[in-house]
Amino acid sequence: MQIELADNERKALLTRLLGGKLPDEHGRFGPFGGRYAPETLIPALERLEAGVFKYLPDPEFSAELGRELETWAGRPTPLTHARGLSARWGADVYLKREDMAHTGAHKINNALGQALLAKRLGAQRVIAETGAGQHGVATAAACARVGIPCVVYMGAVDIERQAPNVDRMLQLGAEVVPVESGDRTLRAAIDEAFRAWVADPQGSYYLLGSAVGPHPYPYLVRELQTVIGREARKQMAAMTGGVPDAAIACIGGGSNAIGLFHPFLGDEKVQLIGVEAGGRGTGLGDNSATLATGTPGVLHGCYSLLLQDIDGQIQETHSVSAGLDYPGVGPEHSLLKAIGRVTYTSATDQEALTALQECCAAEGILPALESAHALAGARTWAKDNPGKRILIGLSGRGDKDMPTLSKVLRQ
Numbered sequence: 001m002q003i004e005l006a007d008n009e010r011k012a013l014l015t016r017l018l019g020g021k022l023p024d025e026h027g028r029f030g031p032f033g034g035r036y037a038p039e040t041l042i043p044a045l046e047r048l049e050a051g052v053f054k055y056l057p058d059p060e061f062s063a064e065l066g067r068e069l070e071t072w073a074g075r076p077t078p079l080t081h082a083r084g085l086s087a088r089w090g091a092d093v094y095l096k097r098e099d100m101a102h103t104g105a106h107k108i109n110n111a112l113g114q115a116l117l118a119k120r121l122g123a124q125r126v127i128a129e130t131g132a133g134q135h136g137v138a139t140a141a142a143c144a145r146v147g148i149p150c151v152v153y154m155g156a157v158d159i160e161r162q163a164p165n166v167d168r169m170l171q172l173g174a175e176v177v178p179v180e181s182g183d184r185t186l187r188a189a190i191d192e193a194f195r196a197w198v199a200d201p202q203g204s205y206y207l208l209g210s211a212v213g214p215h216p217y218p219y220l221v222r223e224l225q226t227v228i229g230r231e232a233r234k235q236m237a238a239m240t241g242g243v244p245d246a247a248i249a250c251i252g253g254g255s256n257a258i259g260l261f262h263p264f265l266g267d268e269k270v271q272l273i274g275v276e277a278g279g280r281g282t283g284l285g286d287n288s289a290t291l292a293t294g295t296p297g298v299l300h301g302c303y304s305l306l307l308q309d310i311d312g313q314i315q316e317t318h319s320v321s322a323g324l325d326y327p328g329v330g331p332e333h334s335l336l337k338a339i340g341r342v343t344y345t346s347a348t349d350q351e352a353l354t355a356l357q358e359c360c361a362a363e364g365i366l367p368a369l370e371s372a373h374a375l376a377g378a379r380t381w382a383k384d385n386p387g388k389r390i391l392i393g394l395s396g397r398g399d400k401d402m403p404t405l406s407k408v409l410r411q
């Protein structure tokens with residue numbers, strides 16, 4: 001079952017989104033989103049919601065966040081005119097360089113913003129989950145900076161696979177808790193982190209890593225990540241005198257993409273394209289292309305598209321990039337798909353690897369495997385749309401992927 005909306009409903013939802021009216025008072029983005037959480041967590045989510053609406057618009061809070069983003073996290077990140085890729089693809093390509101941000105990806109924008117919020121809300125400690133470890137590292141760094149203890153839940157399988165990131169978290173002062181239950185990877189780690197929060201909803205702050213989860217997280221994370229799109233919009237205007245023909249980003253949970261897209265939603269002329277992980281192919285369990293083939297359901301506290309079977313069992317997923325390997329997606333992306341404002345495509349493992357190598361050779365930039373999916377999607381789009389101006393969200397750097405790359409490239 002897919003959600004079908006009539007033309008007038010689509011238009012009305014886009015108007016409400018552009019007017020800042022979504023999520024609505026129930027935390028919904030049209031049919032998606034909401035708050036599906038245990039009774040015991042509802043008061044904590046309500047306190048968080050009140051805190052979000054109090055502090056995000058607060059000039060003192062935004063001044064502190066802005067200062068920290070600039071002097072600690074390295075913002076604004078550059079916009080690079082990718083001359084080599086432009087020549088190869090027959091397009092005019094610009095890269096928004098989140099790989100230049102502190103800890104190597106856009107994740108720091110969210111982790112820092114939420115750590116500051118946790119401090120304002122009087123939390124005694126921060127709880128987080130991590131899969132590949134990137135969100136854990138960003139959270140550990142932000143919590144050290146802000147001065148708040150941090151506990152990171154991580155699947156036992158991931159702890160083994162991502163040893164360097166575990167060491168980085170430990171160096172940055174985080175406690176890393178191995179999760180031995182369930183699939184012993186990200187999904188189990190999220191369940192366990194939620195459980196820890198239920199046990200101590202007053203003293204803990206749960207720092208979620210993508211634009212997913214129960215309200216207000218999808219909204220909060222979007223607001224903290226739109227700095228990417230706001231900067232890019234200004235930088236594009238300064239360098240090219242206008243907006244791009246297309247803005248393209250990769251989609252795991254969807255935070256870097258929503259951050260890049262949001263400030264362009266009202267520009268009808270700007271095509272927005274999200275690129276999911278096509279993995280090994282279209283077979284069951286071979287990819288994590290949630291928006292392409294998912295169906296609506298509830299996962300981790302919100303109603304959105306998911307990769308599930310007809311009994312509602314969550315499917316196995318696969319991607320060469322750990323950060324895209326998630327069976328759900330943020331509710332705002334499900335809405336943007338349903339109203340047709342964003343087009344969602346996918347790139348296979350192989351296409352991403354090819355694009356990664358091309359970016360290294362042509363630009364002297366080693367992108368993260370996740371970001372390489374955006375590059376691959378852009379490369380395909382450029383072929384069908386010659387001579388256009390393309391803005392690509394380069395969400396992170398690929399140093400973390402060297403073990404995977406060495407293995408794959410030596411095969």
Ligand SMILES: *Cc1c(COP(=O)(O)O)cnc(C)c1O
Binds near residue numbers: 209256
């Ligand atoms: C985690 C990660 C992603 C995927 O997360 P989103 O929430 O979809 O942005 C993409 N790129 C990099 C570099 C990441 O670390």
